[in-house]
Structures are given as structure tokens and as C-alpha cells.
Amino acid sequence: MKIKKVYAVYFSATGTTKKIAEYIADNISKKLNIDLNIIDFTPKEKREETFDFKEDELAIFAVPVYAGRVPNVLLPFLKNNIKGNNALCVPVVLFGNRNYDDALIELRDIMEENNFHSIAAGAFVGEHSFSNILAKNRPGSEDLKVADELIDLTIDRIGILDTYTKEPINVKGQTPIRPYYTPRDRNGNKIDIRKVLPKVNHRCNDCKLCAEVCPMGSIDKDDIRKYNGICIKCGACIKKCPMNARYYDDEGYLYHKKELEEMYARRAEDEIF
Numbered sequence: 366m367k368i369k370k371v372y373a374v375y376f377s378a379t380g381t382t383k384k385i386a387e388y389i390a391d392n393i394s395k396k397l398n399i400d401l402n403i404i405d406f407t408p409k410e411k412r413e414e415t416f417d418f419k420e421d422e423l424a425i426f427a428v429p430v431y432a433g434r435v436p437n438v439l440l441p442f443l444k445n446n447i448k449g450n451n452a453l454c455v456p457v458v459l460f461g462n463r464n465y466d467d468a469l470i471e472l473r474d475i476m477e478e479n480n481f482h483s484i485a486a487g488a489f490v491g492e493h494s495f496s497n498i499l500a501k502n503r504p505g506s507e508d509l510k511v512a513d514e515l516i517d518l519t520i521d522r523i524g525i526l527d528t529y530t531k532e533p534i535n536v537k538g539q540t541p542i543r544p545y546y547t548p549r550d551r552n553g554n555k556i557d558i559r560k561v562l563p564k565v566n567h568r569c570n571d572c573k574l575c576a577e578v579c580p581m582g583s584i585d586k587d588d589i590r591k592y593n594g595i596c597i598k599c600g601a602c603i604k605k606c607p608m609n610a611r612y613y614d615d616e617g618y619l620y621h622k623k624e625l626e627e628m629y630a631r632r633a634e635d636e637i638f
Contacts, residue, residue, distance in 0.1 A: 366526040368397060368423050368453065374404040374416075375427040376439055378580050378599035381491030382459040383407075385504050385512060386427035389457070389487075392516050393423070397523075409582040412442040418452035418481070423523070426476060427457035429494070431597070433466025433546035435475070438581065438597055443472075449481035453526075455519055456486045456536075461493030462500035462633045463625065466546060469638075470538025483534040484522045486638040487515045494600035495622045499629060511635040518637060536638045548621045561615040563603060565590045569610035575602035 373390035377383035387403065394401035406412050418424055428435055428443075435443070435458075456472040458465050465488045473483050489508055493499035504512075548556040569589070576584040578601045583594035603611045613619060 366523055367421060368399060368523055369421045370400045370402060370419075370423070371397070372402045372404055372418070372422065372424045373427070374406070374424050374447075376407050376429065376436070376580070377405070377427070378407060378429070378578070378601040379492070379494055379604050381504060382427050382429050382457075385459060385487075385489045385491070385508070386425050386457060388509060389455070389512050389516055389519075390425040392513070393425070393519060396516070396520060406439075406442065407580045409580060412439070412446065415446045415448070417448040418450055420451040423453045423455070423519075424449075424481065425455045425457060426472065426481075427459065428468070428472060429491070429599075430458050430460035430465045430468040431545075433464060434468050434542070435471045436597065437545070438595075440475075443475050444479070447476075447479050449476065449479045452481055453523070454481040454483050455515070456483055456534075457489065458487075459489050459491040459504070460633070461495070461625075462490055462503075463493075463546075463629045464633070465537075467538040467542045469536045470540065471542050473533055473536055474540075477533050482531055484526065485515060485519045486534050486536045487512070487635065488537075488637075489635045490633050493625065494598065494604075495618075496626055497604075499626050500633070504635075508635055511637060515637040534638055537636070548617075548624075550620065550624070556617045556621050558598065558615065558618045558621060561598070561613060561618045562592055562596050563611045563613055566610050566612060568608040570608055572607070575606055575611060578602060578605050 373386040375386040576586045585591035
């Protein structure tokens, strides 16, 4: 089968998912000598558009893992605004060193339902959105070596696609999909951080960057201490602030962050399928 175009399609609030998605798509485009296209649907307005693919195209489709699943705020866009039209896809998820649970199988199923054909898949580790030490600086060089394996695997499968069964790629996960992961303390009590919001300290110089990078468009541009919508705890406003002016002080959030850093300090490994 001849592929004429490859896409990197991703949501990436802090840049880790972008790094892995663009690396895979860019190297496939070079090896196959085909056009590379980027669809970054991180900005809120981008998720109001509809995207149609063609049968001779390949989409590297990547999202971060939130609570072991595809982020629920992305589901309306993914299910309604992406048209596969028999295009090929490689579902990719990026998780913060804990686990990707059912995120990859969920993304694969969404793509298949949108009339894509999944031929390979991957789960990669990236620096956790809550932390600067959990999976720090990942994806790194070792992760990109695994991405190289996925690139070669994808190209090999494209080459045998005419004789290859068009069953969805087999990945880890459960069907039906499990509920979202619930943060708990060491005694098993639930920690609810859904309504927790970042605060702003005295270092803020009102540059407005936080409002620009918020993927939900929730930070008020006139008053960056004000929220006009939900916070999904993506970490963009905190990690991209040049003044280190945004932070969390909620006890439950800080406890959960500390628990994650202590319980999942080991190096989690990438997986490809």
C-alpha cells in the first residue's frame, strides 16, 4: 500500500506528547519520503474544527493519559470531529510514570469507530504534569529509541498491509473500559482535586502567557488570577510560566503529588504493539 501523507495529530499541554508524536511522524515521513503535516488540537479553538483524512494517509494520533484514561474533555472532539475514511493510524498515549491503564485501548477504539485502521500503537512515558521530578525530562533519548522501533514496525506493517488482517491492533487494556483512576491517601480515602485551581504569587509580571497556553481557555486574559472555566490540571500554566508565578497550595493536591512522587519513583518503561 502506498501512503502519500503522514500526520502528527496530538493534544499536548506541556509539550511531552508533542515531542513523541512529532518525532514518530517526522521520521516516518523521511523514511517514506512523504509529506508531513501537523495538527495540534491543544488550543481550545482548534477542537472546534473538523478534520477529514484519506485512505492513503497515516495519522500518528497522540494524547496524554489523565487518570488512566483519554482525557474526558477531549472525547467530544475525538468522537465527533475526526473522520478517518479508511486512513491508517497509530494510537499513542503518554503517561506520567504511573500507568496508562485503559487509555491506549480507549484511544484505539475511538479511532476504529471513526473509521481509521490501527496498524501499530505505543505507550510512552513523559514528565508528570503535577511534578518536576516524576519522570523528569522524559521522553528522553532512551524513549526515542523505543519510538524508533515503533517507526520501523509501522513502516513494515504498511508494507504488508495488502496481506495483513485489518483487525484492530491488539493493545493492553480492559473491555469494558474501567472508571477513571481515583486519587486516594495511604488509608484508601478518596482525594478530590477536581475543583482545585492554581494560585498566583508575587513574581507574576502579568505577561499573559498562562492565559495563552491554557488549553481550556479558562484563565481570564484581563485578570490572570481569575478563571472563566474548568482547570484540568494539565500543568501548562505552571510549567510554562517564565517567572514560576503559578502554584498549588491545596493540601489534598500537594499530598497526592507527594504520594505519586514517592510511590512511582521507579522508572516506568515504554511499550509498543
